[in-house]
Amino acid sequence: MKERVLILGGGIIGLACALEAARTGEREVAVVERGSFGGQATGAAAGMLAPYSENPEQPDAFFQLCQDSLNRYPEWASRIEELSGADVGLRRTGSVGVVFHEADLLPLQSRLRWQQAAGSGGELLSAAEIARLEPKLAAGAAGGIFTPAEAHVDAPRLAAALEQACRQLGVRLDGCTGGLASLELRPHGGGGSPVRLTTENGESYEADHLVIGTGAWTGEFEQLFGLPATVHPIRGQICSYEVPDGLVRHMVFSSQAYWVAKSGMRLVCGASEDVAGFCSDVTAKGIGRLERWSARAFPMLADMKPKLSWAGLRPATRDGRPLIGRLDGYPQVIFAAGHYRNGILLAPATAAAVLALLEEKQLPLLRAFRPERFRSSSAGAAVPAAAPAVVPELSAAGLAAAAQRGRDGR
Ligand SMILES: Cc1cc2nc3c(=O)[nH]c(=O)nc-3n(C[C@H](O)[C@H](O)[C@H](O)COP(=O)(O)OP(=O)(O)OC[C@H]3O[C@@H](n4cnc5c(N)ncnc54)[C@H](O)[C@@H]3O)c2cc1C
Incomplete structure (x- = not known):
């Protein structure tokens, strides 16, 4: 049997x-x-x-x-x-992790050291290199890491x-x-x-x-x-903007949010973390925070509203x-x-x-x-x-x- x-x-x-x-x-x-x-x-x-x-x-x-x-x-x-x-929809785009304060460069460098040794293939990026990789990202980045292996x-x-x-x-x-x-x-x-x-x-x-x-x-x-x-459940709220394909080329991580472009003109921005029991509703506060960070990181999103927003319960x-x-x-x-x-x-x-x-x-x-x-x-x-x-x-x-x-x- x-x-x-x-x-x-x-x-x-x-x-x-x-x-x-x-x-x-x-x-x-x-x-x-x-x-x-x-x-x-x-x-x-x-x-x-x-x-x-x-x-x-x-x-x-x-x-x-x-x-x-x-x-x-x-x-x-x-x-x-x-x-x-x-x-x-597997896309091997790599990721750009960006920091906007010089004080955040040191942790970025030590992260890069052990991750390179672990085979990440990562590279440290200057502000100019970030602008070349992600031209729609706001100016003023202090530096970043490009990690080609991420998808x-x-x-x-x-x-x-x-x-x-x-x-x-x-x-x-x-x-x-x-x-x-x-x-x-x-x-x-x-x-x-x-x-x-x-x-x-x-x-x-x-x-x-x-x-x-x-x-x-x-x-x-x-x-x-x-x-x-x-x-226990940790609620995650997330949204997506409608933008032309190809404007955001990699996954972009900042300390407050991330952005990842999906096919069909969807730029997904996530994600909040809060404790709301088993409630998986979105709130104006949760999505509003993502909107504010999106406007700061990508000026093209400043006058736009997310087309969709949703939430889910992470099993923490x-x-x-x-x-x-x-x-x-x-x-x-x-x-x-x-x-x-x-x-x-x-x-x-x-x-x-x-x-x-x-x-x-x-x-x-x-x-x-x-x-x-x-x-x-x-x-x-x-x-x-x-x-x-x-x-x-x-x-x-x-x-x-x-x-x-x-x-x-x-
Ligand atoms: C907004 C958000 C963004 C995220 N982004 C990422 C990401 O980019 N990358 C990543 O790796 N992860 C991400 N995660 C985390 C990821 O979604 C979860 O870790 C993953 O989906 C957990 O999968 P699961 O099958 O354990 O749980 P679930 O997908 O929640 O599935 C559990 C299932 O069990 C069922 N169930 C519960 N109790 C019972 C029962 N008694 N009998 C029968 N069925 C039952 C439920 O109905 C449910 O369908 C994200 C999560 C959220 C909320």
Whole structure:
């Protein structure tokens, strides 16, 4: 019998994991999504693949994961395009990171040193060079960095293509209304299915592995498995202007906002960060801030209003790093969530990591992303080795869950 993988959450992370798990044809894969596939943070994203701009400080494990994921993108994107027949909008434009104050030049230089050593191919830019690369940018830049390796995709298109590619590989993609009704876990190799899950609309699933890819809603599942709930939503507001193609040539980063030109005369400007619970409305304050920065950075935008504005909920964790790993004590469960500002970038590396976990391979890099890392020693002690067979209800999700732990042999 084929191994069965059940994935909760149909954003880019859940879909990428599904594609990878289904790739060899050795597994039956299903994804359960309670809204629309790609309809949450994934559909809101600017689609930047920018490990160097996003990691100005140090080449730590998170940077390595980001860089590895960027390196995987060309092959991954073309596989999705082949399977789906759709263009995911991968553009290898490079990026210009610009500073307007001399005091900001020193951190820029130290960033450049370690990033060059890490293979960024980056170069320091003078004001004149910035003006040559981005003629529409306002005068007065103190300097900048050009990073040729950075790229971007069209995130909503990528999500739609990924969904189609999953279908092509025979992945079952199901919507569910309302959420989950029950979840039971049993040990691998014992009687019955290791994972049994029922949704509120009455669908039942049996699987060998459960992958939690539920984005900003993952705190519910951390609690369910006795972990502190660390994943939380950070709202991102973003907008786009209608400008002729080609006016902005690279991704442009400043300390306050970024701009990235998409096909179809769209110049996307993002993104605010605020805490608004699970509300994903835009506000006049959030978009107004982007408008002010757009007018300062690109004088051509001063008399324009954004054509579109929207928002999404980034799945943040306490340390800004994702949770990727099998859960201690629950060998049936893999977390792949909490990708915060970089889930589009991190999708291929996360999917590869999840496949390695399904194949029981050890990846030393994943130690930095263990889902249990926020558990304090006292909280750890509160979860006994022989854990209770029934995990408390998930009231926030309306989930009446009874999860039987695998390790105690029941
Ligand atoms: C404005 C903005 C700009 C961004 N720009 C970038 C960028 O340029 N580059 C980049 O790399 N990243 C960017 N990000 C971050 C990126 O969008 C996220 O990190 C990424 O989309 C997270 O993907 P996900 O699949 O984990 O979450 P989501 O896309 O939110 O998907 C999670 C899914 O799980 C579903 N779900 C939740 N609970 C359940 C349940 N109980 N049962 C079934 N389904 C459930 C939800 O309905 C949702 O569809 C941006 C985010 C925002 C908001």
